[in-house]
Amino acid sequence: MSILIKNGRIITAESDYIADLYIEGESIQAIGKNLNYTADKTIDASGKLVFPGGIDPHVHLDMPFMGTSSSDDYETGTRAALHGGTTTVIDFILQTQGDTLHNALETWQKKSRGKAIGDYSYHMAVTDFNDAVAKEVVQLIEQEGITSFKTFMAYKGALMIDDGQMVQLMKVVKKHGGLVTVHATNGDMIDSLIAKHRSEGKLSPLYHYLSQPEVTEAEASGRFADMLEYTGCPGYIVHMTCEGALNAIRRATTRNQKVFVETCSQYLVLDASLYEDDFEGAKWVMSPPLREKKDQVALWSGINQGLIQVVGTDHCPFMWEQKKMGKDDFSKIPNGHPAIEHRMELMYTEGVGKGKISLNKFVEVTSTNAAKIFGMYPRKGTIAIGADADIVIFDPNKKHQLSVETHHMNVDYSGYEGWELTGKCETVLLRGNVAIEDETCHLKAGFGQFVSRGKTSLTI
Ligand code: URP
Ligand code: ZN
Ligand code: ZN
Numbered sequence: 001m002s003i004l005i006k007n008g009r010i011i012t013a014e015s016d017y018i019a020d021l022y023i024e025g026e027s028i029q030a031i032g033k034n035l036n037y038t039a040d041k042t043i044d045a046s047g048k049l050v051f052p053g054g055i056d057p058h059v060h061l062d063m064p065f066m067g068t069s070s071s072d073d074y075e076t077g078t079r080a081a082l083h084g085g086t087t088t089v090i091d092f093i094l095q096t097q098g099d100t101l102h103n104a105l106e107t108w109q110k111k112s113r114g115k116a117i118g119d120y121s122y123h124m125a126v127t128d129f130n131d132a133v134a135k136e137v138v139q140l141i142e143q144e145g146i147t148s149f150k151t152f153m154a155y156k157g158a159l160m161i162d163d164g165q166m167v168q169l170m171k172v173v174k175k176h177g178g179l180v181t182v183h184a185t186n187g188d189m190i191d192s193l194i195a196k197h198r199s200e201g202k203l204s205p206l207y208h209y210l211s212q213p214e215v216t217e218a219e220a221s222g223r224f225a226d227m228l229e230y231t232g233c234p235g236y237i238v239h240m241t242c243e244g245a246l247n248a249i250r251r252a253t254t255r256n257q258k259v260f261v262e263t264c265s266q267y268l269v270l271d272a273s274l275y276e277d278d279f280e281g282a283k284w285v286m287s288p289p290l291r292e293k294k295d296q297v298a299l300w301s302g303i304n305q306g307l308i309q310v311v312g313t314d315h316c317p318f319m320w321e322q323k324k325m326g327k328d329d330f331s332k333i334p335n336g337h338p339a340i341e342h343r344m345e346l347m348y349t350e351g352v353g354k355g356k357i358s359l360n361k362f363v364e365v366t367s368t369n370a371a372k373i374f375g376m377y378p379r380k381g382t383i384a385i386g387a388d389a390d391i392v393i394f395d396p397n398k399k400h401q402l403s404v405e406t407h408h409m410n411v412d413y414s415g416y417e418g419w420e421l422t423g424k425c426e427t428v429l430l431r432g433n434v435a436i437e438d439e440t441c442h443l444k445a446g447f448g449q450f451v452s453r454g455k456t457s458l459t460i
Helices: 072-085 099-112 131-144 162-177 187-201 206-210 213-231 244-255 265-269 280-284 293-304 320-326 343-352 359-373
Strands: 001-010 014-022 028-034 041-044 049-052 055-059 086-094 119-125 148-153 180-184 236-239 262-266 310-312 391-401 422-430 433-437
Touching: 001 236, 001 359, 001 391, 014 119, 041 320, 049 293, 049 359, 055 072, 055 262, 055 293, 055 310, 055 359, 072 422, 072 433, 086 099, 086 422, 099 119, 131 162, 148 162, 162 180, 162 213, 180 213, 187 213, 206 280, 213 236, 213 244, 244 293, 262 265, 262 293, 265 293, 265 310, 265 343, 280 320, 293 359, 310 359, 343 359, 343 391, 343 422, 359 433
Parallel strands: 001 041, 001 049, 055 086, 086 119, 119 148, 148 180, 180 236, 236 262, 262 310
Antiparallel strands: 001 014, 014 028, 049 391, 391 422, 422 433
């Protein structure tokens, strides 16, 4: 199969120009003006933006969590991602405490093989660190192409490791060229606030938010940075939400430390006023919770200052019936938010459209930096000769509305019902194949491939 894309405005993290793209097989073969190739398919991209397929490095597909499982599996989740211009996702494997990393890997391979439509990779969440696990970490880096290791400083008893385990893990990961990522919130502080609110009969979703004040995230982010500084390990903070946590990383830069930071689209566009004192607020019960307007300002600035390199989603959807597990107690509401489909279009409308970020920055934070940090660049994350032809042809003027009636995620509500967006992913290619056209997915379950990853190549 060959595809010629004519006259598109090609945007990468560094460049912006009008040209043609010629794709043969799975990769980009030629870029230039007036390319003279005969292709199986020609797409006129005049007036359209052409940018690299999005990479969402923070999704939870078919993940057992809080007594239930996230409602998108690899098929529905990666299909929804493709509709929204995201061609590659990185999901989290969860080690079961007391069990091996390899058993967890096998479990996730069964969930994804033959099911994924889009390309995918895995982070390994280490929830129980010991000498045997240390050996497995090395094997994952050297033999499986899994180079990032997720840790939790919260969710005690299920996912959390202590600071001693964290430091030991960092030492092994550093030695073998990997990266430690973290859910940075102070789990003990949060657990005690949850207990206090429950004992006072304060049980609505609002108290989920009030149990995780900004200081719980700021403290843990600073502590994580200190442990990275001590061990020399490269690190990445997932789903940062607030000014206090960002300032902890800003302070770390004054000792010339470099810590990668991700925020998520919901923290840039939604705020804590959604936690009204009724159960509707459960739609936005996620951890960390939504924050204040001043935090949104800090996060957008952090992106432009280069302190935040990546915008992901932390996509972790639950059906309304599942959210209702916490109808009478906020601490039982499964934490998570559906967003995999909307990240690129939200970032375009709210970021580029409202003048908060440039088009190049948009590509950098939705695709290129994730590819570099997580060892997939330049195969993924850019438009260049030899790169995978993962491409979005984007109509910057098309207006549309977000709704549960039209989204493709397997979840029966939308956190963005009725939102008006300007700019739509019109055609999406994955490795030179038409994935999305005419609002239809043309690829089948099993098309998605596992992406084996290498070392970080981003310097900040
Ligand atoms: O609320 C969230 N974020 N759910 C998914 C698990 C996590 O902490 O990322
Ligand atoms: Zn988390
Ligand atoms: Zn997450």
